[in-house]
Amino acid sequence: MFEFWRDIQFVDVIEFLGTFAFAISGIRLASAKKFDWFGALVVGFVTATGGGTLRDLLLGETPFWMLSGVYFWCTVLSLFFVIGFRKHLVKLNNTFFWFDSIGLGLFVVVGVEKTMALGFDPWVIIMMGTITGVVGGIIRDILINEIPLIFTGELYAVACIIGASVFCIMDHLGVNLTVIQITTAVLIFIIRVVATKFKIKLPTLKGEE
Amino acid sequence: MFEFWRDIQFVDVIEFLGTFAFAISGIRLASAKKFDWFGALVVGFVTATGGGTLRDLLLGETPFWMLSGVYFWCTVLSLFFVIGFRKHLVKLNNTFFWFDSIGLGLFVVVGVEKTMALGFDPWVIIMMGTITGVVGGIIRDILINEIPLIFTGELYAVACIIGASVFCIMDHLGVNLTVIQITTAVLIFIIRVVATKFKIKLPTLKGEE
Amino acid sequence: MFEFWRDIQFVDVIEFLGTFAFAISGIRLASAKKFDWFGALVVGFVTATGGGTLRDLLLGETPFWMLSGVYFWCTVLSLFFVIGFRKHLVKLNNTFFWFDSIGLGLFVVVGVEKTMALGFDPWVIIMMGTITGVVGGIIRDILINEIPLIFTGELYAVACIIGASVFCIMDHLGVNLTVIQITTAVLIFIIRVVATKFKIKLPTLKGEE
Numbered sequence: 001m002f003e004f005w006r007d008i009q010f011v012d013v014i015e016f017l018g019t020f021a022f023a024i025s026g027i028r029l030a031s032a033k034k035f036d037w038f039g040a041l042v043v044g045f046v047t048a049t050g051g052g053t054l055r056d057l058l059l060g061e062t063p064f065w066m067l068s069g070v071y072f073w074c075t076v077l078s079l080f081f082v083i084g085f086r087k088h089l090v091k092l093n094n095t096f097f098w099f100d101s102i103g104l105g106l107f108v109v110v111g112v113e114k115t116m117a118l119g120f121d122p123w124v125i126i127m128m129g130t131i132t133g134v135v136g137g138i139i140r141d142i143l144i145n146e147i148p149l150i151f152t153g154e155l156y157a158v159a160c161i162i163g164a165s166v167f168c169i170m171d172h173l174g175v176n177l178t179v180i181q182i183t184t185a186v187l188i189f190i191i192r193v194v195a196t197k198f199k200i201k202l203p204t205l206k207g208e209e
Numbered sequence: 210m211f212e213f214w215r216d217i218q219f220v221d222v223i224e225f226l227g228t229f230a231f232a233i234s235g236i237r238l239a240s241a242k243k244f245d246w247f248g249a250l251v252v253g254f255v256t257a258t259g260g261g262t263l264r265d266l267l268l269g270e271t272p273f274w275m276l277s278g279v280y281f282w283c284t285v286l287s288l289f290f291v292i293g294f295r296k297h298l299v300k301l302n303n304t305f306f307w308f309d310s311i312g313l314g315l316f317v318v319v320g321v322e323k324t325m326a327l328g329f330d331p332w333v334i335i336m337m338g339t340i341t342g343v344v345g346g347i348i349r350d351i352l353i354n355e356i357p358l359i360f361t362g363e364l365y366a367v368a369c370i371i372g373a374s375v376f377c378i379m380d381h382l383g384v385n386l387t388v389i390q391i392t393t394a395v396l397i398f399i400i401r402v403v404a405t406k407f408k409i410k411l412p413t414l415k416g417e418e
Numbered sequence: 419m420f421e422f423w424r425d426i427q428f429v430d431v432i433e434f435l436g437t438f439a440f441a442i443s444g445i446r447l448a449s450a451k452k453f454d455w456f457g458a459l460v461v462g463f464v465t466a467t468g469g470g471t472l473r474d475l476l477l478g479e480t481p482f483w484m485l486s487g488v489y490f491w492c493t494v495l496s497l498f499f500v501i502g503f504r505k506h507l508v509k510l511n512n513t514f515f516w517f518d519s520i521g522l523g524l525f526v527v528v529g530v531e532k533t534m535a536l537g538f539d540p541w542v543i544i545m546m547g548t549i550t551g552v553v554g555g556i557i558r559d560i561l562i563n564e565i566p567l568i569f570t571g572e573l574y575a576v577a578c579i580i581g582a583s584v585f586c587i588m589d590h591l592g593v594n595l596t597v598i599q600i601t602t603a604v605l606i607f608i609i610r611v612v613a614t615k616f617k618i619k620l621p622t623l624k625g626e627e
Contacts, residue, residue, distance in 0.1 A: 243570060
């Protein structure tokens with residue numbers, strides 16, 4: 001019982017930090033475009049929840065954030081954090097990067113499990129895990145009228161795809177669920193950190209002329 | 210019976226005027242970008258129905274405009290109105306502004322009631338009311354490749370949030386439904402008109418450097 | 419039995435070619451914007467499946483591509499095709515145009531039939547047929563941060579609208595289903611080809627000043 005409670009708490013903390021980091025990234029980009037408080041709140045919320053929302057709509061489920069207020073209030077908190085600590089945000093870039101990477105791993109795990117429980121094929125499961133991780137950032141960039149950052153060279157999405165694939169393979173092999181979850185999240189975290197540190201990128205498509 | 214019929218008619222007229230004003234705003238912006246008739250029709254329709262559509266998708270309901278042709282045909286009418294009265298539109302700016310503001314109040318009331326009937330928490334209800342009012346304009350601006358106007362300083366969204374909140378509070382206090390509906394719509398109308406007249410805006414987020 | 423099998427195969431081939439042509443169009447535009455492989459894959463997939471996905475979400479159905487892997491793997495194939503035959507793509511422009519136009523007719527027929535089976539009004543059916551044909555290209559252009567091509571002068575959407583309308587009329591008149599399907603698809607194909615050859619366009623809305 002105590003063990004169970006501790007696990008819940010731990011996952012909740014990670015999910016909160018991930019949501020916080022995703023929302024902060026949206027709010028900071030909105031701030032660079034001189035959005036007002038409402039605009040920044042929308043962009044922050046969409047960055048944090050957009051991936052899971054598209055996943056849930058595609059799966060025919062009620063979007064996760066409509067069933068618990070924590071994601072919304074976490075975004076409100078993020079907004080006031082950015083407003084209050086504006087001058088110190090740059091110094092915290094590294095911290096946000098860690099939160100973001102840890103959160104990404106968890107988001108993908110959540111997306112994979114939810115899709116798996118509905119009995120879809122592995123490639124749909126992997127796609128939904130990836131959508132959970134990356135679509136928030138894509139909608140964020142559409143809202144601020146920029147080409148999505150994730151399309152022009154980061155291993156962000158590849159980390160999600162590899163992580164979700166490993167989840168499916170380990171599940172197929174009958175590995176213990178907790179082991180799978182932790183391995184997947186840690187793997188995504190490591191790929192993202194290593195790729196960022198060594199500037200590893202996917203090849204870019206060359207134009208035709 | 211007669212009373213009931215009159216109420217229906219009155220709400221229908223307001224809804225039609227609101228849809229008309231929203232569609233006109235989309236079609237005029239499309240016209241400024243030299244869209245063809247089809248493009249203008251799409252932008253007009255999305256402006257008028259996009260908020261309610263996202264709300265209905267999130268709530269797992271069939272989008273409202275698929276169940277009655279009035280919204281679509283109203284948009285077609287708006288298109289021909291813009292084509293026919295192109296040179297006189299500027300003079301009608303004030304009229305459109307009134308229709309738009311009246312329509313906004315009604316749209317929010319409709320969104321709030323629909324969400325409330327499904328038993329969601331107050332913050333979800335307020336959010337859905339606001340989504341109903343503002344998301345059409347956001348998608349409109351994405352389609353014409355501009356940063357959403359609503360994010361850079363208008364009290365438009367705040368009017369929706371305040372109106373929807375007052376609706377929830379009055380409902381909690383057991384006020385008569387018709388009174389709540391009228392109060393909410395009028396309040397949203399007044400906030401929007403006053404904010405526009407006195408150029409009241411939300412604070413803008415400052416960039417970090 | 420043999421006849422049935424042959425029909426299925428034939429429709430499958432057309433659907434595959436259509437998906438291929440739509441995906442290629444997305445991937446080539448992504449390549450012009452220097453997207454990486456992941457970005458190009460996303461844009462290609464969204465171009466090929468976006469219309470049917472929005473249609474299915476609006477209809478409350480599971481998106482068609484989640485039930486069969488052929489659309490996803492066809493997009494992967496398209497990506498490698500563009501990477502491998504980069505220098506020869508321009509020479510194939512005509513071939514892609516044929517595939518695209520044939521695919522368009524089929525996509526509209528599929529969208530119309532799916533909506534009709536759910537008992538919606540004719541104007542919803544026509545709209546869903548058109549959405550199936552054109553929305554993929556709209557989302558593609560949003561993702562590459564351009565104004566949707568379809569809004570500024572092509573008869574692309576009009577071909578879908580006319581084709582879907584003819585489908586509804588023939589169905590109302592009790593014409594044999596196979597005849598309706600073939601007539602609709604061929605009609606859309608012809609309108610698109612003729613409009614492109616003779617540069618027939620919809621009127622553009624004039625700005626107000």
